[in-house]
Amino acid sequence: MGPIDRREREKEKLKKEILDAARHLFARDGYDSVTIRAIAERIEYSPRTIYLHFKDKEDLFRELCQHDFNEFGQRFAKLASVKDPVQRLKALGLTYAEFGEDFPNHYRLMFMSEAPDYEGKGEEEWKGNPEMDAYAFLLATAAEAIATGRLLPAYKDPELLAQTVWAGIHGVLALHFSKCNDPWVKWRPLKKRVKTMVDLQVDGLLAAPVKATKRPSPNIGKKGA
Amino acid sequence: MGPIDRREREKEKLKKEILDAARHLFARDGYDSVTIRAIAERIEYSPRTIYLHFKDKEDLFRELCQHDFNEFGQRFAKLASVKDPVQRLKALGLTYAEFGEDFPNHYRLMFMSEAPDYEGKGEEEWKGNPEMDAYAFLLATAAEAIATGRLLPAYKDPELLAQTVWAGIHGVLALHFSKCNDPWVKWRPLKKRVKTMVDLQVDGLLAAPVKATKRPSPNIGKKGA
DNA sequence: TCCGTAAGTCAACAAGGTTCATTTTGTATA
DNA sequence: TATACAAAATGAACCTTGTTGACTTACGGA
Structure with a gap:
């Protein structure tokens, strides 16, 4: 027929x-x-x-979005070759930000607008979603990073770590997209802000500059305000 | 009359x-x-x-917004009493996030929607804006923190530091507001994510856990991916 | 009392998402 | 070949919403 x-x-x-x-x-x-x-x-x-x-x-x-975000997924997939999970974490952040820079409107679409409610929808509905794949990849990398034993003991929950790292980079982009006209802020170049965020986060995780491999001291004590 | x-x-x-x-x-x-x-x-x-x-x-x-954001400004003003600038930085982050939690729609209004273009408007137009005051306060705190000499030498630009810290907390909130329904993310409680972000950032800045007062080693070397 | 101005309203426009009823088109069948 | 029928496509209209033009009303001062 x-x-x-x-x-x-x-x-x-x-x-x-x-x-x-x-x-x-x-x-x-x-x-x-x-x-x-x-x-x-x-x-x-x-x-x-x-x-x-x-x-x-x-x-x-x-x-x-669903259709287009393969680009997003592909960029991420390439980072699988970075062996050191901590370096990969950095690379993930930079790549993520790059995508936001290259496709600001797609980024807005995907990450800065209310998500639909997946409530009630089965897994099939969102399986294969590149956003999900990317998150899974980030999560796995976070877990690996923790497993190296090089992170401060405070950061031992992969999910929490992934969410925090993601939030940091997202914050740089989101703020950029909606606030770059605020005249009372002397905005530094976006790339610089991204790099600073990535560095700051990794520095915080390792908590010993550069090449320290063991956590310097296990007791972090109370951090309350 | x-x-x-x-x-x-x-x-x-x-x-x-x-x-x-x-x-x-x-x-x-x-x-x-x-x-x-x-x-x-x-x-x-x-x-x-x-x-x-x-x-x-x-x-x-x-x-x-302009009218209401006095609440925002007032909460911030109270933090002036925190003497240690690093602790104050932490407190700023927590307070900022608290505001977002308490007034999500105001937060969205102020920080997650396209800002108007202040292009061409004189300073009077935006003077007295609590958002500006808050940023100025954050900026001053960042500068003080740097002045203590306790931060890693990489973080010596108050403006860049302020923007990065702001972005981090903002990211946690923004992601929360638009993505909390993603079923493939096992979201940790918002408060926990906020605290983690604040801790992570301060840990990164100090780059030596807890009570270190001097930067451990001045040479940070190249951080490139 | 009468005028002019400020306050307030009604009706309408325009834009944009969405749907109803209808027409067009192409295929399969008597 | 002529006809019936479903799919494809459409024009007109509906509804909501921001916004404005033209008109009415209320009131203080002469």
Whole structure:
């Protein structure tokens, strides 16, 4: 049965066209500024047609992310070759930030907008999500880093460590995206801020500058305010 | 001239009513979900009236922030009594995060949405802004901390240090607000993540656990990936 | 009492997401 | 070949929301 197959293919092709148009516009103008009508105009179809392929604007947006974030996943995957987990942690941070710099609108989309509620959805719904893969990779690296015994004993929960490191770099980017116009801040170059964050975190984890391999003293004592 | 004054007072009172209604709604529902019409309905005036007091929705929103962020400024001001600048840095982080926890929607408003362009506006436009005061305070604390000589020599730029520390805590909050539903992350409690971030950063700055007062070794050498 | 100004309102516009009812199109079948 | 039918596509409209133009009302001063 040829015709049916062809139709199916054509349907897929149109969907791809929509995604391409949407990608272009979202990346250039940001989520809010892009209208369904504009996307439709770009592909020379009526706005209504888009709704035959996507439930609503957010659904389109989300599918686009899912599709595109392979780039993100691929960049991360390359870092598997870094043997030392602590160095890999650093590399992860730098790569993550680089992605944010290269694709600011995608970054915003993925990390700075309310996530959909996965409540109730099965694992299949989010399996294969590059964001998840990246987090898993970060988590594994954190665990390995801890396993080297070179970190301060306070940092022994891989999950907590991964979340904290992630938050640090994310903070640099997020602040950059939303606050870079504050006139009372003499912003340092983004790259410099990223590097400082990465260094600071690793310094904090190792808690002994550069080449110390053993933690200097086990008792950290109370840290209360 | 009594009547004129009274009119002025009444005008101010109505403006305050608008702000109160807006605060309530913004805090409860978030910026996007609040409509001008809803605010108007709450104060039992027509929507048009709001435009007699504020240029547009964003202007209203911004004035509200400006007005409310005294709370923010006051919390910070209290920390001036912490003598040790490093401890004060810690306290600043914890207080900042506490504010975000207590007023998530205000936090979002102030730190997670595109700032207006201050381009071209004179200093008067943003003078007295509590956000600026808070940043100035953080900056001063960073400078003092550096001046103690207890930090690693790599961290000698107060501006860069302030920006990095801010970014770290902000990252924890921002990630929390937009990503706490990701099912593949076993999120640790927010308070714990905040504390970890603060500790990690201070550990990194001091680069010698706990009570070390002198930097252990001046040469940090290259940190490149 | 009458005028002018400030305060306030109604109705409407425009933009944008979304849907209803309808038309067009291409395929399979009598 | 002519017809029935489902898929594809669309134009017009609906609804919400920010915003504004034009009008009405209230009131202090002459």
